[in-house]
Amino acid sequence: MQTLAKFFRTIFLIDLLKGLWVTLKYTPQPAFTFQYPAERRPVAARFRGVLRLQVEPETGAQTCIVCDQCAKACPDELIALDGHREPGQKIKVLDYFDFNLSRCSFCGLCSEVCPTKPVKALIMSEDYELGTYSRDSQILRVDEMYDGQPIEQYSR
Numbered sequence: 001m002q003t004l005a006k007f008f009r010t011i012f013l014i015d016l017l018k019g020l021w022v023t024l025k026y027t028p029q030p031a032f033t034f035q036y037p038a039e040r041r042p043v044a045a046r047f048r049g050v051l052r053l054q055v056e057p058e059t060g061a062q063t064c065i066v067c068d069q070c071a072k073a074c075p076d077e078l079i080a081l082d083g084h085r086e087p088g089q090k091i092k093v094l095d096y097f098d099f100n101l102s103r104c105s106f107c108g109l110c111s112e113v114c115p116t117k118p119v120k121a122l123i124m125s126e127d128y129e130l131g132t133y134s135r136d137s138q139i140l141r142v143d144e145m146y147d148g149q150p151i152e153q154y155s156r
């Protein structure tokens, strides 16, 4: 009986028609495709992209207080930083802030423990284009931590 059913399905192209019906059903709907990289898909509100340091928006001053909590919180020891204190200044100045992006699991622990307010010094940004051509460039130094990886605009 099953063989007969299969025979008629094959003869009357039932599976082909089913596939065509699915195609027809979705054809009038607007395309969901983004023309990447010209168009970039917006990320979700709590998306965890690459780590970024933030400055005070009005003054551009450093917000990181060099407390080292982010480095201690990272389970893979991917953050190394240090700073020095200028005479008469309360807040330390960052000397270096190295972040090894290549091994980051984007768990967010480092950003969660960052204590500065109202501007959090260390955030998980919306940047998701992280590919590079060398391992060395996966180690982000302090300047790259502020500015982000430059996004290459491709053209035909």
Ligand code: SF4
Residues within 6 Å of the ligand: 073, 074, 075, 076, 077, 078, 079, 103, 104, 105, 106, 107, 108, 109, 110, 111
């Ligand atoms: S997101 Fe997680 S793995 Fe990546 S640097 Fe922060 S604590 Fe480490």
Ligand code: SF4
Residues within 6 Å of the ligand: 063, 064, 065, 066, 067, 068, 069, 070, 071, 081, 110, 113, 114, 115, 116, 121, 122
């Ligand atoms: S936890 Fe925040 S304030 Fe402390 S060293 Fe890390 S980035 Fe700077």
